[in-house]
Amino acid sequence: MFITFEGIEGSGKSLQIGRAAARLEKRGVPCLLTREPGGTEFGRALRRVLLSPGGGRREPWSELLLYLADRHQHLKEVIGPALERGRVVLCDRYHDATRAYQGAARGIPLDDIERVARLLGVVEPDRTILLDLDPETGLGRARARNSCDPAAAAEGRFEAEEISFHRRVRAAYLDLARRFPGRIEVVDAAGSPDEVSARVRDLLDRWLP
Ligand code: TYD
Numbered sequence: 001m002f003i004t005f006e007g008i009e010g011s012g013k014s015l016q017i018g019r020a021a022a023r024l025e026k027r028g029v030p031c032l033l034t035r036e037p038g039g040t041e042f043g044r045a046l047r048r049v050l051l052s053p054g055g056g057r058r059e060p061w062s063e064l065l066l067y068l069a070d071r072h073q074h075l076k077e078v079i080g081p082a083l084e085r086g087r088v089v090l091c092d093r094y095h096d097a098t099r100a101y102q103g104a105a106r107g108i109p110l111d112d113i114e115r116v117a118r119l120l121g122v123v124e125p126d127r128t129i130l131l132d133l134d135p136e137t138g139l140g141r142a143r144a145r146n147s148c149d150p151a152a153a154a155e156g157r158f159e160a161e162e163i164s165f166h167r168r169v170r171a172a173y174l175d176l177a178r179r180f181p182g183r184i185e186v187v188d189a190a191g192s193p194d195e196v197s198a199r200v201r202d203l204l205d206r207w208l209p
Pocket of ligand 1: 008009010013014036037051067092093094095097098099101102142158159
């Protein structure tokens with residue numbers, strides 16, 4: 001089972017996926033927690049380039065190709081082998097993020113993205129949890145975190161984008177949920193961390209009884 005977590009900046013994905021992995025381990029379900037970009041050694045180098053607020057301007061296609069390079073490496077080196085060993089793979093962001101950020105928000109046609117992704121053997125996850133939140137709240141949380149955490153601030157490239165960018169990302173994620181109704185579950189991320197965890201837990205218990 002390959003499960004991904006998606007959502008806008010500050011939607012609480014990383015906290016929730018960490019709790020989900022800990023709970024599955026406690027239930028005795030062998031799982032692998034990983035993320036994109038940066039699920040491999042090569043990917044961690046790409047992550048620094050992709051998320052650093054400096055480093056000059058870049059064309060949407062240049063950015064897209066780096067995210068896809070990270071994903072291709074991650075699938076070959078980490079995700080594929082773990083699934084073959086029968087592990088549940090939990091991945092913090094994956095290809096829906098590319099559709100939403102490089103597609104809807106940066107403006108690359110989705111057909112072009114899918115064509116390259118197919119060439120690279122990008123597979124769909126079995127299930128996706130979309131933590132949905134309004135961008136004003138999410139961005140407020142993310143920027144507050146960056147102002148007191150230098151490591152987070154060093155990855156602040158997308159938090160620096162305008163609110164309209166983040167509105168396009170959110171709308172694209174909700175469109176994807178309509179396009180893949182059997183795979184993507186929308187979870188309201190507006191509550192307290194414990195309330196959101198309870199919603200995530202109910203879904204995982206249903207998918208992995
Ligand atoms: P992430 O580590 O989840 O950051 P945060 O916890 O702050 O949300 O994601 C890194 C950033 O990379 C995020 O802003 C979205 C962006 N991204 C893309 O633009 N395309 C992609 O394909 C992926 C995987 C991430």
